[in-house]
Amino acid sequence: MTFPKNFLWGGATAANQIEGGYDLDGRGMSIMDVTTAGSLNSSRKVTYKFPDGKSGKGDQIPQGAYGAVLPGEYYPNHVGIDFYHHYKEDIKLFAQMGFKTFRMSISWSRIFPHGDEEEPNQAGLDFYRKVFQELHKYGIEPLVTISHYETPLYLIDHYNGWNNRKLIGFYVHYAKTLFKEYKDLVKYWLTFNEINTTVMFLSSTPADDSDQAYQAAYQQLHYQYVASAEAVQAGHAINADFQIGCMICGIVSYPLTPDPKDILKNRYDWEQNIFYSGDVQCFGEYPSYAKRLWQEHHVQLDITQDDLDQLKKGTVDLYTFSYYMSSAVTTHDVKRDAKGNFVIGVKNPYLHYSEWDWADDPDGLKYYLELIYDRYHLPVMVVENGLGATDKVQADNSIHDPYRINYIKEHIQAMDQAIADGVDLIGYTSWGCIDLVSAGTGQMSKRYGFIYVDRDDQGQGTLKRLPKDSFYWYKKVIASNGQDLAVK
Numbered sequence: 001m002t003f004p005k006n007f008l009w010g011g012a013t014a015a016n017q018i019e020g021g022y023d024l025d026g027r028g029m030s031i032m033d034v035t036t037a038g039s040l041n042s043s044r045k046v047t048y049k050f051p052d053g054k055s056g057k058g059d060q061i062p063q064g065a066y067g068a069v070l071p072g073e074y075y076p077n078h079v080g081i082d083f084y085h086h087y088k089e090d091i092k093l094f095a096q097m098g099f100k101t102f103r104m105s106i107s108w109s110r111i112f113p114h115g116d117e118e119e120p121n122q123a124g125l126d127f128y129r130k131v132f133q134e135l136h137k138y139g140i141e142p143l144v145t146i147s148h149y150e151t152p153l154y155l156i157d158h159y160n161g162w163n164n165r166k167l168i169g170f171y172v173h174y175a176k177t178l179f180k181e182y183k184d185l186v187k188y189w190l191t192f193n194e195i196n197t198t199v200m201f202l203s204s205t206p207a208d209d210s211d212q213a214y215q216a217a218y219q220q221l222h223y224q225y226v227a228s229a230e231a232v233q234a235g236h237a238i239n240a241d242f243q244i245g246c247m248i249c250g251i252v253s254y255p256l257t258p259d260p261k262d263i264l265k266n267r268y269d270w271e272q273n274i275f276y277s278g279d280v281q282c283f284g285e286y287p288s289y290a291k292r293l294w295q296e297h298h299v300q301l302d303i304t305q306d307d308l309d310q311l312k313k314g315t316v317d318l319y320t321f322s323y324y325m326s327s328a329v330t331t332h333d334v335k336r337d338a339k340g341n342f343v344i345g346v347k348n349p350y351l352h353y354s355e356w357d358w359a360d361d362p363d364g365l366k367y368y369l370e371l372i373y374d375r376y377h378l379p380v381m382v383v384e385n386g387l388g389a390t391d392k393v394q395a396d397n398s399i400h401d402p403y404r405i406n407y408i409k410e411h412i413q414a415m416d417q418a419i420a421d422g423v424d425l426i427g428y429t430s431w432g433c434i435d436l437v438s439a440g441t442g443q444m445s446k447r448y449g450f451i452y453v454d455r456d457d458q459g460q461g462t463l464k465r466l467p468k469d470s471f472y473w474y475k476k477v478i479a480s481n482g483q484d485l486a487v488k
Helices: 082-098 122-137 152-157 166-181 210-239 258-282 290-295 305-313 364-376 404-422 469-479
Strands: 008-012 046-049 055-058 101-103 141-147 188-192 241-248 253-254 320-321 328-331 380-384 425-431 451-453 466-467
Touching: 008 082, 008 141, 046 101, 055 253, 082 122, 082 253, 082 425, 101 425, 122 141, 122 166, 141 166, 152 166, 152 188, 152 425, 166 188, 166 210, 188 364, 210 258, 210 290, 210 305, 241 253, 253 364, 253 469, 258 328, 258 466, 320 364, 364 380, 404 425, 404 469
Parallel strands: 008 101, 008 425, 101 141, 141 188, 188 241, 241 320, 253 328, 320 380, 380 425
Antiparallel strands: 046 055, 451 466
């Protein structure tokens, strides 16, 4: 095996999916606090009220309404797995597995309850300081996402979210606050989680596949790119040793057929969905094909010369990404039956699919790693990868999950091959290292973790933590630096 000696093995989570304590110690509301549960066949909804008291739920908060918690609705992120009160227990379990790093995010509204305040919430700062200190107690390096699908609700209700240029300043102030507060506790930072999903999923539903939707998406992305670039510069000024990365949703796509039209469509999909965000954040400028992407949907962006200067000065140090599966694209009229992670694509006849319709494709990970490293020549980290599955607790509290072990084993082997081929891969954090609320469906039954958490899709359970078979297997993998992948 070729993993470097200092390879960062670990696991990944997000505050809104594990933390809980949504209304404790001065924390404000985030968009996820008004997001209901869903399932494989029913999407999650956001709930809202109008000033006249009329309420409802839908895919987004309508104009004139504001996000609200409604009676009779279940909001799984309110509790998550209560990491807020269990963090010491959970970090101890991570240490038992031998984690070198733990990817987590910070809840913006725990630091700035509305998102636009000048002074931070001290209780929020204190909580994360304790978490970082606990990680360092076991020699675990924090890898911190600044914004992970958790914009403060107040910024959405009162500023129209990332449609408003003012959010650049609010975000940069928030990021600077974190950089200053934790400059001696955190080295690795990610600015926005899966930033490219803003445009990636638009064509998956006819209602979103409109010029208006693309105009909003590309404008939101531009403001986030500028915010990220300014944050990178601020971070480097505060601590020159900071390593600050982008984070991309890395869904590989293949042309379904050798039809040249399919080949070209696949290339264009890569440019819109993957390369566009990576190119801006890694190269510091918009690519030549951006003009074509904008013209396709008559997009007219609010871009200033200062914005372009900031992008050039604020390029990232690392390229990080999530990888779970691949998809297939075609111009032909075929059944679109791949539901995984919102991507309504075409099933690849050469791949096996999980119960949540995600394609198991470790070769896709190798392909992505080699393509991306060849493009950017930046250190790379796989910061999300894993298998969502239904786990069964046995009478003796054991959980046998060979399907998860096999999935991760195959992807570790793919990473090893990519490193052997010259990729500078420096870390791997398996997604949902402890069971958490699924971002896509809001379910607990879609489990990723090496550690089982006793909580169900209705919010019932003791929250007791139980190691799965994969816990002990991953411990062995880390101890051997990826050399021992044997399964009993």
